[in-house]
Amino acid sequence: MNNNKGFNWFFPIAIGAILLFFFSNMGGDSSSNQIDEEAFYKLMEQGKVEDVLIYKDTEKADVFLNQAAKTELAKKEAKKERSPFAAFDFSPKPDYTLSFGDLQLFLEKFDKIKAEYPTVATKKDYGIGKNPMTELLFTAIFWIAIMALFYFVIFRKMMGGGGGGGGGQIFSIGKSKAKLFDEKDKVQVSFKDVAGLEGAKEEVQEVVDFLKNSEKYTKLGGKIPKGVLLVGPPGTGKTLLAKAVAGEAKVPFFSLSGSDFVEMFVGVGASRVRDLFVQAKAKSPAIIFIDEIDAIGRARGKGNMTGGNDERENTLNQLLTEMDGFGTDTNVIIMAATNRADILDKALMRAGRFDRSIYVDLPELHERREIFDVHLAKIKMEPNIDREFLAKQTPGFSGADIANLCNEAALIAARNSHESVTTQDFLDAVDRIIGGLEKKNKAIKPSEKRRVAYHEAGHATISWLVEHAAPLLKVTIVPRGRSLGAAWYLPDERQLTTTEQMLDELCATLGGRAAEQTIFGNISTGALSDLERVTKQAQAMVTIYGLNDKVGNVSYYDSTGQSEYSFGKPYSEATAKMIDEEISKLIESQYQRALQILGDNKDKLDALAAKLLEKEVIFREDLEVVFGKRAWDPELTEHPVSSTQKNNEPTQEAEVIAPESGTQL
Structure with missing residues (x-):
């Protein structure tokens, strides 16, 4: 590793400044004027x-004039040159310097003038004469101390403790900010600490094997992969997986974020990339982990209207060069993580740079149970808590979400003075995280409460009476967060969705507004989030998934993510008009279907709304009393859940189905 710090210019500059100060003070230009005795006596009179x-x-004596005389003197000497260091001397300066011959004669003359001129108020004081060399020496020591303090506090701090930094820069701003974990600072995380993610762990375990037994692969002519990209939604464990690789491989591990390369100075990002790879090669075999690489890896030339991203592009170019410059025996592997792989530059993703792309998906049911096992081991809870049940109540939760859920359950149990965490505490935690804080004291008019009850009963009725709607678990009209009411469903964790399933979901979502129309003869603004969701879902059916007969088997979805930089649409105005018509037709047909279902079952809708107004919270068993069992439902083993879903729309009452794992709309 190159430790050349370069020539340090601080000391020559400091010595030059001190010499300049000495010569400027010894040049004979005094800050005060010389005056003889006759002139002094005249001024005194x-x-x-x-x-x-x-x-x-x-x-000698120092003469100080009064304010009026000082002003007059200043006007006369306005153009007089001053020492460049005079501005830094804050001690009071005399206006004149007087040299007298005999002290006794001087004092006699001074007293005589004061006696002859009673208005003269001149005072006389006595002091010890100053030695010019001593004064100069103390001034020099003072400035040397100031410069030393400036050097050690400012320069040393900016140079990172005195290091030269990348490229031998004096401020070392181009030095890499990567945190190094090696034999002195080991990573304690192993694959045992990573629950779920079985497929991803298998792939990264090969990376560990490459580093530990590289000759096993190179002797057969194989090349060690240069880069591994971890892609997936936020909170799925990408960074944790990288830490586990570092802990298992037991090699130096450089960890930093993509934003650590970004600086306001031109060329700093590229310099930090060079310095990072120099350090990694010096400690080979090693791993470099760049979290959120999209901060510097965004596709070049996209959305750069003014050229303001040139510095980021230079940093990316340097990273591409360093990754492509590895030898096969260097044993340095770069790992990166991002949840926006679609916007990364194609050159970064080609073979020879990031050779492997590992998708870290949201955990499935069995993986969520494993994640619960890891986090519940640190919590004091009742022994009869069913982890399988908790895993079923959290579809679409990431590993970070589950960790937060366990912590929130412990806090709720402590708030309620429980000795241990109970199942109800976990359910309340799900309520709190997804639905928001319960607001039982929120004032709602009886007429509005009745409308909310029918709205939620409409959702529940439609979801119960159509085949492909998600199983209902709970309906509530208790305000929580920003919602006035909510319904919670437990969706199937399917990978594919058929047209019939999506149409049933649209119909169930529109059930709230349809119930208002059926009972009250008018509609309200409470269906805002419902309308937003059905609009997006219908738009996806027509323009993305090709599920509309008139538009046909076409998709206008751009998986590369480049369409966000385009101002135009990938279809004509005539097609756009047809798409709008088909989306509206699709939504309105399901709304009419919902009206028909609720009209045929109005008595059951009234009974369910009455239960809601009475209990405020009803569960699946209450719906079975009103409607009977669903003929097409498999036998469900889930317990009734005491929970709600969140609604981000202000002062609206609507349910949000728990996020599905699989096809995203």
Whole structure:
């Protein structure tokens, strides 16, 4: 590793400044003027002298004028050159310097003038004469101390403790900010600490094997992969997986974020990339982990209207060069993580750079149970808590979400003075995280409460009476967060969705507004989130998934993510009009279907709404009493859940189905 710090210019500059200060003070330009005795006596008679400081040992005196005389003197000497260091001297300076012959004669003359001119108020004081060399020496020591303090506090801090930094820069700003974990600072995380992610763990375990037994692969002519990209939604464990690789491989591990390369100075990002790879090669075999690589890896030339991203592109170019410059025996592997792989530059993703792309998906049911096992091991809870049940109540939760859920359950149990965490605490935690804080004291008019009850009963009725709707678990009209009411469903964790399933979901989502129309003869603004969801779902059916007969088997979805930089649409105005018509037709047909279902079952809708107004919270068993069992439902083993879903729309009452794992709309 290159430790050349370069020539340090601080000391030559400091010595030059001190010499300049010495010569400027020894040049003879005094900050005060010389005056003889006759001129002094004349000024004194005119009443212009305020004070005289007499130095007996040097037969000299400092003369200080009053304010009026100072102003007059300043006008006369406005163009006089001053020492460049005069601005830094804050001690009071005399206006004149007087040299007198005999002290006794000087004092007699001084007293005589004061006696002849009673208006003269000149004072006289005595002091010890100053040695010019001693004064100069103390001034020099003062400035040396100031410069030393400036060097050690400012320069040393900016240079990272005195290091030269990348490229031998004096401020070392181009030095890499990567945190190194090696034998002195080991990573304690192993694959045992990573629950779920079985497929991803298998792939990264090969990376560990490459580093530990590289000859096993290179002797057969194989090349060690240069880069591994971890892609997946936020909170799925990408960074944790990288830490586990570092802990298992037991090699130096450089960890940093993509934003660590970004700086306001031009060329700093590229310099930090060079310095990072120099350090990694020096400690080979090693791993470099760049979290959120999309901060510097965004596709070049996209959305750069003014050229303001040139520095980021230079950093990316340097990263591409460093990754492509590895030898096969260097044993340095770069790992990166991002949840926006679609916007990364194609050159970064080609073979020879990031050879492997590992998708870290949201955990499935059995993986969520494993994640619960890891986090529940640190919590004091009742022994009869069913982890399988908890896993079933959290579809679409990431590993980070589950960790937060366990912590929230412990806090709720402590708030309620429980000795251990109970199942109800976990359910309340799900309520709190997804639905928001319960607001039982929120004032709602009886007429509005009745409308909310029918709205939620409409959702529940439609979801119960159509085949492909998600199983209902709970309906509530208790305000929570920003919602006035909510319904919670437990969706199937399917990978594919058929047209019939999506149409049933649209119909169930529109059930709230349809119930208002059926009962009250009018509609309200409470269906805002419902309308937003059905609009997006219908738009996806027509323009993305090709599920509309008139538009046909076409998809206008751009998986590369480049369409966000385009101002135009990938279809004509006539097609756009047809798409709008088909989306509206699709939504309205399901709304009419919902009206028909609710009209045929109005008595059951009234009974369910009455239960809601009475209990405020009803569960699946209450719906079975009103409607009977669903003929097409498999036998469900889930317990009734005491929970709600969140609604981000202000002052609206609507349910949000728990996020599905699989096809995203």
